[in-house]
Amino acid sequence: MNPRYVPFLSSVVLFCVVAANAGTQPAPRMSKQTRMDLIRAFNFELVYVRSPFPMGKKGLTLKNGDVSPNGEELQNMLAMWGPAVKPGDQARISQILLKNDRIHFEINGGPVKKQKWYQHIQVGGSMGMSTVGGNDSNANPRGSYVDLVFDGYVPELNPQELKELLRPVFDFNAKSSVEAYLDTLTPKLRDAIKAHQILVGMNREMVMASKGRPAKKIREKDGEVEYEEWIYGEPPQDVDFVRLVGDEVVRLESMKVDGEKIVHTEKEVDLGTTVAKSSDEPRPPNAPSLRRPGEEVDTASPVGGRAPMTGPPPDPLGQDGPSSRQPN
Numbered sequence: 001m002n003p004r005y006v007p008f009l010s011s012v013v014l015f016c017v018v019a020a021n022a023g024t025q026p027a028p029r030m031s032k033q034t035r036m037d038l039i040r041a042f043n044f045e046l047v048y049v050r051s052p053f054p055m056g057k058k059g060l061t062l063k064n065g066d067v068s069p070n071g072e073e074l075q076n077m078l079a080m081w082g083p084a085v086k087p088g089d090q091a092r093i094s095q096i097l098l099k100n101d102r103i104h105f106e107i108n109g110g111p112v113k114k115q116k117w118y119q120h121i122q123v124g125g126s127m128g129m130s131t132v133g134g135n136d137s138n139a140n141p142r143g144s145y146v147d148l149v150f151d152g153y154v155p156e157l158n159p160q161e162l163k164e165l166l167r168p169v170f171d172f173n174a175k176s177s178v179e180a181y182l183d184t185l186t187p188k189l190r191d192a193i194k195a196h197q198i199l200v201g202m203n204r205e206m207v208m209a210s211k212g213r214p215a216k217k218i219r220e221k222d223g224e225v226e227y228e229e230w231i232y233g234e235p236p237q238d239v240d241f242v243r244l245v246g247d248e249v250v251r252l253e254s255m256k257v258d259g260e261k262i263v264h265t266e267k268e269v270d271l272g273t274t275v276a277k278s279s280d281e282p283r284p285p286n287a288p289s290l291r292r293p294g295e296e297v298d299t300a301s302p303v304g305g306r307a308p309m310t311g312p313p314p315d316p317l318g319q320d321g322p323s324s325r326q327p328n
Helices: 005-023 032-042 071-079 160-166 176-183 188-194 204-211
Strands: 046-049 060-063 066-068 084-085 088-100 104-106 120-124 128-131 144-149 214-222 225-232 239-245 248-255 259-264
Touching: 032 160, 046 176, 120 225, 176 188, 176 204, 188 204, 204 239
Parallel strands: 060 144
Antiparallel strands: 046 088, 060 066, 088 104, 104 144, 120 128, 214 225, 225 239, 239 248, 248 259
């Protein structure tokens, strides 16, 4: 080899090695300036929710695009304590905290209410110690949080990259709650709701998103299984009878104007949720109750037969208010 080319070849090899190493180097840690910029950009931002957040002090964890708890564990938490927010709901990011390996986002005030300074003051008397401002519970039923977790440390990110990482739980681009809710569904469910159709296997939210609030609602019992019948339409138009057991549509009966009767009982979509089979299943300990302290259960009230409901459940998509019609 000509000695004149040795320095040139050495430079080329060195450049290739540096370039290769640059491509494999880990992302730098987030700088102090970037932290301040992200907090200013996202704090008090309004977002639409894409994943249900359970009530209580335990929120969600998001890592590598996966949300936990999820599946049956999340469904059990929602059934036990109820949702703080549901897909399609609008929420406000109320606080952002950057920790070693995660970014902590609180929504709607977080799971614990922030006390005023005077609520920490206690005054003693003959009846003992009392707190100035009352002893309001620290629980916040509409607040929760999500931790966006990284490997080892929080890397340098720009606002758009952070929005993409939060995509499984927050929608920053939706124009309405309906759009945000539909975007969380499978194409089959999305098309059915847009066409105002009901599929066996849908849940209550999907039924109301598709057809709105029912004009009539009846609670009945088939053997040991309690169910609700949601009725849409009146003769001489088509009438749909939607039967729900727990939170799932198990039967759809359609009466057409020409007298044709169409019944669907085979599950058309599977949401992976468990439907209660009997009202005799044991109640979980410390489960929430709508009864006041000391109030007894009214055993004289019938559990079977036709019984009108006290009112329709809240419409998650903000559709028309309660109908003035009452079940017969």
